[in-house]
Amino acid sequence: MAGNVQGESQFDVIVVGSGAGAMTSALVAADNGLSVLVVEKSDKYGGTSSISGGGIWIPNNHHFAAKGGKDSYDKALQYLKAATGGVVPETRLRAYLDNAPKMIRHLEAKSRVRYAVAEKYPDYYQHLAGSLPGGRTLDPELFDTSVLGDELPHLRQGAPSNLLMGRIAWTARQAHKAMSREFGWRFMVLGLMLRFKLDFKWRRKSKFDRRAALGTALIASLRRSLQDRKVPLWLKTEFRELVVDGGRVCGVRVVREGREVEIRARRGVIFGSGGFEQNQTLRERYLPQPTQAGWSATPPGNNMGAALEAGIAAGAATALLDKAWWAPTIRVPKEEKPRGVFAERAFPGAIVVNGRGKRFVNEAAPYLEFVEAMYKDQQASGAKSIPAWVVFDASFRFNYAMGPLMPAQIMPDSRLRKEWLGTVYWKAPTLAELAAQIGVDPLGLEETARKMNEYARTGVDSEFMRGGNVFDRYYGDTNVKPNPCLAPVQKGPFYAMRLDAGDIGTKGGLLTNEHAQVVREDGLPIPGLYAVGNCSAAVMGLGYPGAGATLGPAMTFGYVAANHIAAAA
Incomplete structure (x- = not known):
């Protein structure tokens, strides 16, 4: 294959991918005086980071401390050990806790990235020792995208639901x-x-809006910071394989402008190219069934697992390949990808049921555990819970959003697209008629609604304890008493929407050490190869400790990788 390569160039560091972890790697490498190239397969930069909420989970961050917040290294480590399920070496957990606060301080001191603490956003597992009711998640500030100049049209924009x-x-x-x-x-x-x-x-x-928000704001600020450093970004440049010489990774082969090009990396290659969730073959090989790339909330055609396959070919070990960053999704016709359903499940008056019309999970649970419950219920009870159905009444419809449906007080049914009826949402005057439309047992659904109405009256969900902790209540309606997550389902017409077993990326990938180096099965690093973000096996292990527990580690280990390369140089 080398004989077919046309053209050659050299940089100290080559970064594959343009999400938050990749761009942080490139920025920190440039700050260390290294020459850097970023290559991106798509014609848009930002990857799944740009369509995300942009939050980063950073224990012991300086923003929380400045507001009088109380956190500690030992408390965070205790929580992480429990939340990750014991499958991640403590050296990696400590590397994260050691470097995450340093990473965000570096970015805010030397780049255009700006964050503020989301004081009320709790850790996801409030029952675990070491969790906090808020303060570890940082939320990106708005960013004026007009400063991106000619590169603004190439910025991957967030979902409409983010605005x-x-x-x-x-x-x-x-x-x-x-x-x-x-x-x-x-x-x-x-x-x-x-x-x-x-x-x-x-x-x-x-x-x-000229201002970007959430993940798009993060990506825009990172890209503008790379522009300040004159770091090149090659779009429409597809990674094909690693260049390995004497066991050391020393470059990549890419396809650019229809030609295969070899680019040499004097110091190292950093994979930051996302997971494999858009590759149906790999999904069927690794993930639980049923599984569909079309259920994923990530951009189609990207995140095909090229880094994973190249790393394996180079002798890399892998881990967590049967795991994903699960999130239920709703498909909307003519939209590029499904929409994740994150907050709406906690609003009072919505229930989620399986084919028997029965609830099987706390609707307000973290999204990873919510989809895991869908798989567990399908396998254990035989009831069809993939897809599941979220059901609500006219009162909920008037007051709250659900997926693409804005509250009826803003967007009544008469203003909804006609083609959405029977595809995005189903509607009927009674629960029994609604159940018939969506193929759910009507008696089961009516009994479930009866139970929920009683729970709403008493404020106690005796089945799943919805609204029983500070995380559940974060998105509850503060005006609803006695439980902000519980309301009756009794006023017609009634509505249903389909929930698929979606994701915001895969969680398994190339195994790395505390320096973000990709390692072999014997634990020894592959010289010159690093991986961050969803192409690496998640430092968060089996869990999802808090909002930003994907981007936080991606950016932190991007910071770690760049500094490790610079120190070796």
Whole structure:
């Protein structure tokens, strides 16, 4: 194959991928005086990071401490050991806790990346020792994308559901205030809308806000920081294989502008190219069944597992290949990818049922555990829970969003697209008629609703304890008593929406050590090869400790990898 290679160039570090972990790697490498190239398969940069919430889970962060928050290294380590399920070496856990606070301080001191603490966003597993009711998740500030210049059209934009009214940028903190209907939320929303409306100059150019939010804000700020350092980003450059010489990774072969090109890396190659969730063959080989790439909330055609297969070919060990960052999804016709359903499941008055019309999980549970419960119920009870169905009544429909359906007080049924009825949502005057439409046992559904109505009255869900901890209540309606996550399902018409066993990326991949070096089965590193993010086996092991537990490690180990390469150089 080498004989077919045309052209050759050299850099100290080559980064494959353009998500948050990849860009952090490139930025820190450049700050260490190394020459860097970033290559990206797509015609858009940002990967799945750009369509995410952009949060990062950083124990002992300086933002929380500045507001008087109390955290400790030992408490965070205790929590991580429990949350990860004992499958991750303590050296890797400590490497994360040691470097995560340093990483965010470095970025905020030397780049355009800016974060604020989400004080109220709790760790996901409140029953585990060492968890906190808030303060470890950081939320990106809004970022003015006009500074990206000619590269703005190539920025991967977040999902419409990440924007207010599908157009207006808001932080996760602001979105939470609106969704939980905290005091003053209406005035806040009006202020955001007014800010957008008065930006006349920008609105003549685009129907979207000039400001990026959430993951798009993070990616935009990282890319602008790389522009400041004159770090090149090659789009539409597909990674094909590693160049290995004498057991050391010394470059990559890519296809660019229709030609295969070999690029040499004097110091190292860093994989930051995402998982394999869009590769149906690999999904069927590794993930639980049934599985469909079309259920994933990540961009189609990307994240095909090229880094995983190249690493295995180079002798890398792997781990956690049967795991994913699960999240239930809703398919919307004509949209590029399904939408993840994260917060809406906690709103009072929505229930999730299987084919027997029975609940099988706390609807407000973390999204990873929610989909795991879908698989477990399908296998254990024989009831069809893939897909599952979220069911709600007219009161819920009026007050709350669900997937692409904005509250009816903003977007009544008459304004919904006609083709959505029977594809995105189902509607009927009674629960029995609704059950018949979606193939669910009507008696089971009616009994489930009867139970939920009683739970709403008493405030106690005796089956799954929904609303029984601070994480559940984070997205509950603060105005609903006695339990902000429980309300009756009794007022017709009734609605249902299909929930698939989706994901926001795979969790398994190339095994790495505490320096982000890819290792062989014997634990020895493959010289010159590093992996961060979803192409590596997650440092979070079996769990999902808190919001930002994907991007936080990706960026942290990107920071670690770049510094390790620089130190070796």
